[in-house]
Amino acid sequence: MLPAAAALLLATAALPGATSTMKSTSAAPSPAVCALGKMSACGLPSSVVIDMSKVRIQRTDAEWRSRLTADQYRVARKQGTEPPFENQYWDSHGDGVFFCVGCDTPLFDSKHKFNSGTGWPSYWQPLEPAFVAETVDTSHGMSRTEVHCAVCGSHLGHLFNDGPQPTGQRYCINSASLKIMPRGEYEAWLLKGGTTGPAR
Numbered sequence: 001m002l003p004a005a006a007a008l009l010l011a012t013a014a015l016p017g018a019t020s021t022m023k024s025t026s027a028a029p030s031p032a033v034c035a036l037g038k039m040s041a042c043g044l045p046s047s048v049v050i051d052m053s054k055v056r057i058q059r060t061d062a063e064w065r066s067r068l069t070a071d072q073y074r075v076a077r078k079q080g081t082e083p084p085f086e087n088q089y090w091d092s093h094g095d096g097v098f099f100c101v102g103c104d105t106p107l108f109d110s111k112h113k114f115n116s117g118t119g120w121p122s123y124w125q126p127l128e129p130a131f132v133a134e135t136v137d138t139s140h141g142m143s144r145t146e147v148h149c150a151v152c153g154s155h156l157g158h159l160f161n162d163g164p165q166p167t168g169q170r171y172c173i174n175s176a177s178l179k180i181m182p183r184g185e186y187e188a189w190l191l192k193g194g195t196t197g198p199a200r
């Protein structure tokens, strides 16, 4: 399922359910976007970074409900939090890349995953900063940095400043917002994306 989903990537905006699925493009690329012909710091072909950062996916509530499981919907679309130590990836040591469950954008790499002891998958940096956006979350009487997918807006988790070096950051992410693609499949996907770019 994952390879097909990955192949769809942002083409999801123009595929099944597309009649009521909308996408829009922004003329202004993120500052984090690399120049054409270069590779981003994380190794994504710049064409992939640029094309994907332009796309914004919007779906109706009914579309989200049909695409996601109940847990995925509650976490990704309703700012929910899954229980620690009782989620898919907190203790995952597989080699691969974690994609957004809402739109198949690559968000985190297992190379940047560490054992935070919190019971949630934790990363010391995102795969590509342009794909992970931040907002201030003042719910529950706290002021925290919420992180979400920059492409489809799905809630991912929170960002803290008590992570390991080299960044000192801790992206505390809900497994329900992610799905892993094994390294080999990811590299094949990159080759494909690097030559054709994701659908616009």
Ligand SMILES: [Zn+2]
Pocket (backbone or CB within 6 Å): 100, 101, 102, 103, 104, 105, 149, 150, 151, 152, 153, 154
């Ligand atoms: Zn997304």
